[in-house]
Amino acid sequence: MKADQGLRVGVVGCGYWGSKHVRTLLSLEAVSRVCVIDPSDERRGAVTRVYPRVEEYKTLGEALGQIDAVVIAAPPTLHAPLALEAIAHGVHVLVEKPLAPTVQEGQAMVMAAEKAGVTLMVGHTFEYHSAVWELRSMVQRGDLGELYYLDTARLNLGLYQRDVNVVFDLAPHDVSILNYVLGSTPSMVECWGARNAHPRLEDVAQLRLYYEDPGVFANVHVSWLNPKKVREVTMVGSNKMVVFDDLKAEQRVKVHDKGVTALTDGADLTAIPMSYRHGDIVSPYLEMNEPLRVEDEHFLNCVQTGLRPLSDGESGLEVVRVLEAAQRAMSEGVAVRLPGRARDLAPAPSPLAPPTSEVVKPALSGAAQAEWAG
Numbered sequence: 001m002k003a004d005q006g007l008r009v010g011v012v013g014c015g016y017w018g019s020k021h022v023r024t025l026l027s028l029e030a031v032s033r034v035c036v037i038d039p040s041d042e043r044r045g046a047v048t049r050v051y052p053r054v055e056e057y058k059t060l061g062e063a064l065g066q067i068d069a070v071v072i073a074a075p076p077t078l079h080a081p082l083a084l085e086a087i088a089h090g091v092h093v094l095v096e097k098p099l100a101p102t103v104q105e106g107q108a109m110v111m112a113a114e115k116a117g118v119t120l121m122v123g124h125t126f127e128y129h130s131a132v133w134e135l136r137s138m139v140q141r142g143d144l145g146e147l148y149y150l151d152t153a154r155l156n157l158g159l160y161q162r163d164v165n166v167v168f169d170l171a172p173h174d175v176s177i178l179n180y181v182l183g184s185t186p187s188m189v190e191c192w193g194a195r196n197a198h199p200r201l202e203d204v205a206q207l208r209l210y211y212e213d214p215g216v217f218a219n220v221h222v223s224w225l226n227p228k229k230v231r232e233v234t235m236v237g238s239n240k241m242v243v244f245d246d247l248k249a250e251q252r253v254k255v256h257d258k259g260v261t262a263l264t265d266g267a268d269l270t271a272i273p274m275s276y277r278h279g280d281i282v283s284p285y286l287e288m289n290e291p292l293r294v295e296d297e298h299f300l301n302c303v304q305t306g307l308r309p310l311s312d313g314e315s316g317l318e319v320v321r322v323l324e325a326a327q328r329a330m331s332e333g334v335a336v337r338l339p340g341r342a343r344d345l346a347p348a349p350s351p352l353a354p355p356t357s358e359v360v361k362p363a364l365s366g367a368a369q370a371e372w373a374g
């Protein structure tokens with residue numbers, strides 16, 4: 001790639017999510033060419049009919065030599081082999097969530113990228129969502145008082161995946177949100193899950209994560225088997241409570257000035273035990289950015305400048321460590337301990353981060369922002 005020529009980007013896997021990357025990449029100034037790489041004639045055809053200037057290849061091997069960077073949006077069990085193939089040819093990689101289905105594969109990807117000196121980023125799309133930035137800044141400012149607990153719910157009559165269970169499919173979003181918002185990683189993971197409609201893969205699961213720093217539990221409920229579509233993050237503190245509802249077209253984040261205080265220390269059992277406070281509900285202003293566009297722009301900016309991505313390979317690996325621990329906790333019925341640690345955040349395309357980023361955030365309508373949410 002010559003500096004003035006723009007990047008040639010391949011999208012490996014152009015199904016549901018890969019085709020959204022194609023649409024986004026085609027609209028970015030930093031991109032000179034986009035190609036799709038997919039063994040399915042039907043999937044490639046569906047993209048090239050809409051975007052005739054997109055080139056197509058059946059395998060990554062055929063496209064190598066024609067591309068500077070790839071977005072890997074193939075099924076999760078193919079993430080590591082495809083990423084390693086690209087990295088071995090000096091191609092920069094943005095790989096969709098989860099980074100890999102095992103820690104071992106994720107580590108191999110991180111090490112290979114480091115050795116080759118190429119960018120490795122993971123598609124933790126919510127880390128590029130203005131509502132999640134707002135949640136993080138509320139926690140950092142201490143707006144909620146003492147943080148009591150967090151709850152996330154990602155439920156639907158969802159698409160059953162072929163190669164990973166609901167924990168590896170949906171929980172990467174919630175774990176990446178929690179790690180980002182709390183600025184640390186969990187030190188203990190418990191998990192319950194069940195195979196209901198699928199003989200081999202868990203379709204419902206509940207994770208319980210303990211974050212030593214700042215000392216809170218987070219509950220993560222993921223399901224492909226629920227009549228109601230829910231995409232929510234709730235944070236409850238001693239002063240305020242917050243709900244982020246990603247399905248709302250507007251006012252996605254609502255801060256409830258509500259609280260409950262114990263009136264006695266519990267010694268006097270005849271006294272009314274709790275006092276309730278009901279105040280205003282405020283919805284903070286959020287920038288209307290399409291998270292996928294912010295993410296893709298950030299990736300290309302990192303490729304061009306050598307900046308470390310906000311959601312780099314290491315942060316992708318932190319999430320896989322939690323997922324793998326959850327899988328073990330679920331299979332063996334044990335609580336799994338992890339070396340919980342503060343997350344070392346790279347400069348990010350976020351108003352909360354040091355202003356080193358040059359990513360431009362385009363204004364989009366609420367409907368366009370809603371469209372990306374899987």
Ligand SMILES: NC(=O)c1ccc[n+]([C@@H]2O[C@H](COP(=O)([O-])OP(=O)(O)OC[C@H]3O[C@@H](n4cnc5c(N)ncnc54)[C@H](O)[C@@H]3O)[C@@H](O)[C@H]2O)c1
Nearest residue numbers: 013014015016017018037038040043073074096097125374
């Ligand atoms: N970040 C997000 O919000 C988000 C949302 C949805 C999906 N995803 C992720 O995107 C990835 C793809 O998910 P999807 O829902 O689009 O799946 P999909 O099944 O719709 O698409 C996968 C595509 O990969 C292709 N493929 C299979 N083997 C391939 C190979 N060897 N080389 C190239 N392509 C190959 C398939 O033909 C298919 O077109 C998954 O990792 C998923 O977790 C991320």
